[in-house]
Amino acid sequence: MDKAVVDRPEVSVVYVASDDTRTLRRMLTNVKELATSLEVIVVSPKCVDTSYLGDESSWIDKIVSPSIYSYDEGRALGARHARGETVLFLDERVDFSLPLWQQYVDAVRNGADVAVTVRTQTSTSAKKKKPLPTRYAYRLLNHLLGHTELGTGTLSRIPFACSRKALKALGHECLRTPPIAYVKAAWQKLVVVGVHPDSAIKWTDDTRISMVKSTRQLLREHAYAIQLLVNLIGPRGGMPDGDRYRDLLHIPGELHLRSVFYPQPREDKGGVWGGKRKKKQTGSHKKR
Template identity: 40%
Template sequence: MDSLDNALPEVSVIIPAGDESSSIIQTIQMARKLTPSLEVIVVCPGLKSYTTQKARKLGAQVIHSHSVITYDEGRSLGAMNATGESLLFLDERVNASAALLIKLISETKKGWDVVLTAYTPPSSRSKPSAQRMAARFLNRISGKIELDAASLCFVPYALRKRAIERLGHQLLRTPPLALAFAGKAGLSITSIPPKTPLKWNKEADPTMRKQTQVVLQEHAEAIRFLLQEKGQRGGFPDGDRFRILLQAPGLLHLRSVFYQEPSEREGNGWGAKRKAKRSPHKKAGSRAHKKLRKK
């Protein structure tokens, strides 16, 4: 604990990292600049690893998993041991500015339960990744369109201690499901756009990173949870469609599902085929053609 007295710290900074993290020193030093009432928690597998030695020298609390973990599992372990009123989640892969981190913390102090980093594409022509597309779809189903593609899958983000108490630290192992639960539980969620694009460290431990397929499966699990709660359409209206008519016989029942029109315009009611109006010239031409064929 890094506060000047025996009081609980205002902020807990949680940093999962591999045993040989090349950026752990820089990440801890960045965290130190945020607030004097602070505790830094580093989660890594090895007892005598390079990361453990450097983190302890910088006064951080080190939690060992004793086995290979993902970054999300590391955040879950860190949250379980955190004592601050606000929890800031980082990891060795991302270099974020101090201004963004301070803003994330300040929003939790204003009362926001979940504060995400907003998604900002590197360029106007760049396409979102599959993970970002899944996050955007999940936010739409959750009714959080304003979040766009922001997600708990991407650090940095901050949570109030109240959010951890409502969700449980273990739910952070599956970030999309945690975000879906947060919305369902009525927790307040917002996102903060970074002023400069985030920089990613390519030397991060690849064994702690989840594969894209796993991330998409977790989004599918969260979407299934929301559909079970809100119905098959996720709470969205069905417009003027009458899907029960899909079971009706007839060739045009699909058309009738999408367009409800008065029976007098449809002739004999639903599914009736509307007769096309022909001009007198076309009728005369067709009759003359028939006479020529008879001759």
């Protein structure tokens, strides 16, 4: 696989790593069969050794950026350089097999713009555990976006995949704040689907903890995303204002509030405001 020969690879894999070469080695061993034309972009805050690959490292781009402080920033930088029609995002924290990776690639090939992971708690011990605050945030954002079927699906956790169209619409910088990118994807009516892993995803603790965002930061990002969604929808949740005449509230004078409730001409009200009610009372008095 020579990246100079293939101008537009079928799949780009963006892999963010700190210094965990062992996990990187397993990933590169399995990813070769993912597509006929493939590029791998390894993003790291410091140089990651790939010399053990020999000549095969020609299809691997290494991006070293000391300014990377989180995995999301690394993915945004990798997305900027990705050329594939489908971009799969991974990092050193997760280790799983090629068939699972293929589900994300196939989802994009079948028409999805974004494919996120939908995790379900199947074991009894997992169900007894109190859900983390971030899981509530993921569910709330999906509920507000009308994606309740996606549960805790999110761009804040890997793995996920995007099409070339989605990255062009969202912009790679947007991936620095995944909830913002998630809201923009839904607002632009991009097709977002969930991938249900057949087996539990294995996570490794041999990672750079400093690159993992704190719970407080994740919740703050979701608050910003909800604020963005509210601003996009507009006042009254995007619903019409009915027959209200709110512009009349800005009219100076003592009767402007009555004008809101009684916008009809004065002659319909018996000549004065409230005249209709007085006339009715007068009529009832005459009957007696």
